[in-house]
Amino acid sequence: MDRAVPWGNGAAFAAFIMRRRGHLGWTQEELSERSGVSVRTIRNIETGKVGSPRRSSLAMLLAALDKKGGQQPSVPGSAQVLREHDVNTLVHALRSRRLVVVTGPGGVGKSRLALETAYRAAPLPDDRGVADLGQLPPEDSPAAPSFQEVADDVGRRLPGPPYGTRPELLVLDNVEHLPVTVTRLSARLLNDRPRLRVVVTTRRRLTVGGAWTWEVQPLSTDGPGGAAAFFVHRVREVCHGLSLDPGGQDVLALCRMLDGIPGYLELAAERLRSLPLAALVADGAALAGLTGSDLSLLPHQRGVLPSVRWSLGLLDPAQRALLHDLVKLPPRFTLQDVRHATAPGTVTSDIELLDALSRLVDCSLVQVVRDGDRYKYGLMSTVRSALTRERRPAPAH
Numbered sequence: 001m002d003r004a005v006p007w008g009n010g011a012a013f014a015a016f017i018m019r020r021r022g023h024l025g026w027t028q029e030e031l032s033e034r035s036g037v038s039v040r041t042i043r044n045i046e047t048g049k050v051g052s053p054r055r056s057s058l059a060m061l062l063a064a065l066d067k068k069g070g071q072q073p074s075v076p077g078s079a080q081v082l083r084e085h086d087v088n089t090l091v092h093a094l095r096s097r098r099l100v101v102v103t104g105p106g107g108v109g110k111s112r113l114a115l116e117t118a119y120r121a122a123p124l125p126d127d128r129g130v131a132d133l134g135q136l137p138p139e140d141s142p143a144a145p146s147f148q149e150v151a152d153d154v155g156r157r158l159p160g161p162p163y164g165t166r167p168e169l170l171v172l173d174n175v176e177h178l179p180v181t182v183t184r185l186s187a188r189l190l191n192d193r194p195r196l197r198v199v200v201t202t203r204r205r206l207t208v209g210g211a212w213t214w215e216v217q218p219l220s221t222d223g224p225g226g227a228a229a230f231f232v233h234r235v236r237e238v239c240h241g242l243s244l245d246p247g248g249q250d251v252l253a254l255c256r257m258l259d260g261i262p263g264y265l266e267l268a269a270e271r272l273r274s275l276p277l278a279a280l281v282a283d284g285a286a287l288a289g290l291t292g293s294d295l296s297l298l299p300h301q302r303g304v305l306p307s308v309r310w311s312l313g314l315l316d317p318a319q320r321a322l323l324h325d326l327v328k329l330p331p332r333f334t335l336q337d338v339r340h341a342t343a344p345g346t347v348t349s350d351i352e353l354l355d356a357l358s359r360l361v362d363c364s365l366v367q368v369v370r371d372g373d374r375y376k377y378g379l380m381s382t383v384r385s386a387l388t389r390e391r392r393p394a395p396a397h
Contacts, residue, residue: 013053014046014125020065022123027087027116033237035064040296043115048125083113090117090214094169094197097212098190102201104216105364105380106300106307107263110201113216114171118199122159122169129159134174134298138313139181150181151188158193168196174298176204176314176363183208203311205362218260218380221252227260228252234269242272250281257287259380264304267292288385308386314363317393321346322356323365324392327384332369332376 021031028046032039037057044050045057053061090113093100102110115130122128131154137143145153159168170189175182179202186198186208200206205213220226224247231254232246244251254277258264267290268280280286291303300310312320325341326333333341338357339350347353357377360366365383369376 013058014048015123017042017061017065018046018119018123022120024065027083028119029112031061031064035060037061037064046119046125047130083109083116086113086214086216087116087120090114090199091121093212093214094121094199097210098197099186099208099211100197100199101206101208101211101213102199102216103203103205103213103364105218105259105261106203106311107261107304108216108218109262110203110216111173114173114199114201118169118171121197122167127159127167128169128171129157130171130173131157132173133178133182134301136178138177139179147181147184150178151185154185154189158189158196168193170196170198172198172200174202175200175206176202176311179204179206182206186211203364204314219255219262219265221255221260223247224252227255227258227262227265230262231255231265231269234266235272238269239272244277250277253281254287257281257284257381258304259382261380261382263301263307264290264382267304284385288382288389304382305386305389308383311363311365311383312386315359315365318347318352319356319359319363320393322353323360323379323383324387326360326366326377326379327387329379332378334376338377 017031021028026034028039028042031037031042035042037060041050041053041057042061045053090100090102094117102114104110111132118128118130133150133154136145136150154170154172158170172182172186182200182202183206186200189196189198200211218227219230221228224245228246228251231251232244235242235244254268255265258268264287268287270292271280271290275286288304291306294302300306312323315323322338322342325343325346326338329337329341335357339353342353347356357366361368361377365379367378367380369378
């Protein structure tokens with residue numbers, strides 16, 4: 001590998017590691033795992049937030065990227081292996097769509113997928129921008145910023161000058177609490193910048209004209225692949241010397257209890273530094289109370305309960321009351337089951353019931369299993385656990 005790269009130029013260094021990473025077929029997570037440099041640091045270097053990385057980080061990155069044999073074998077259970085299909089699908093969609101909405105439950109990995117997609121679809125830092133709106137208050141709160149304030153903030157993160165000769169890409173990240181604002185903003189940006197493509201990540205599906213939507217699914221909890229492989233891989237990364245069998249009973253049980261959500265599985269892997277796996281599985285309440293120490297995450301992303309409660313906060317009283325009624329149903333239930341389980345007064349008509357159920361699906365709080373024209377529904381274990389810890393709200397009519 002040629003070391004005579006102008007490292008004094010932050011943009012050149014960022015472009016170099018992205019080209020080399022792309023040549024090796026590695027995601028940021030893969031490079032982090034092989035170099036020992038955090039994903040956050042790699043992300044900051046590639047987005048230009050860090051123009052002069054520490055010598056130690058530079059040396060570790062160069063050592064990991066200095067591979068003579070071309071592409072290295074993928075690490076089983078790594079994010080690269082388990083989410084490669086999602087990334088490829090999103091990159092392909094951006095070739096023909098200007099607005100892509102990535103949706104799914106909290107912790108499922110929407111932001112990681114969107115950012116990795118952006119790096120592949122727009123390799124040069126000047127051609128892409130990222131605006132994380134998760135720290136803003138909900139748009140229906142008294143402290144909510146005005147539309148123009150949000151637009152100005154996003155405008156400062158737009159890639160390059162408008163009407164350039166190269167395609168541009170913008171990621172609007174963590175926007176479920178700003179549906180009206182982001183819908184208006186996306187329409188304005190796409191109209192004002194003809195070469196711009198926008199990727200939106202949200203727990204709540206956005207209805208925007210012309211948008212292409214991709215639902216990110218939890219990892220499979222059936223067998224030793226999927227969630228189990230990911231969890232065991234993460235345990236090896238954070239608890240050196242601890243080796244678990246991905247087909248082990250406790251591993252599979254934990255993955256089911258955490259619904260195959262990668263973010264939750266990472267919290268559990270971190271907890272194994274202080275508690276044995278058997279203790280976590282034996283006490284389901286302990287799993288619901290999992291929290292992490294990654295301060296780069298938003299507060300509601302640092303634990304299972306905070307994450308679920310943030311999603312519950314997107315609901316109106318009637319939708320939240322209906323969700324409590326659904327806790328009484330088995331893991332898989334039908335629309336007729338929903339009608340029977342709904343308490344009197346929750347909704348005033350069947351039309352209102354169907355609308356409320358649809359909103360719960362849109363907010364990634366109720367899952368849909370489609371088999372042809374037959375639909376079944378379900379609640380994730382983590383959502384059920386969070387609901388049992390709060391009182392059923394009285395619907396307002």
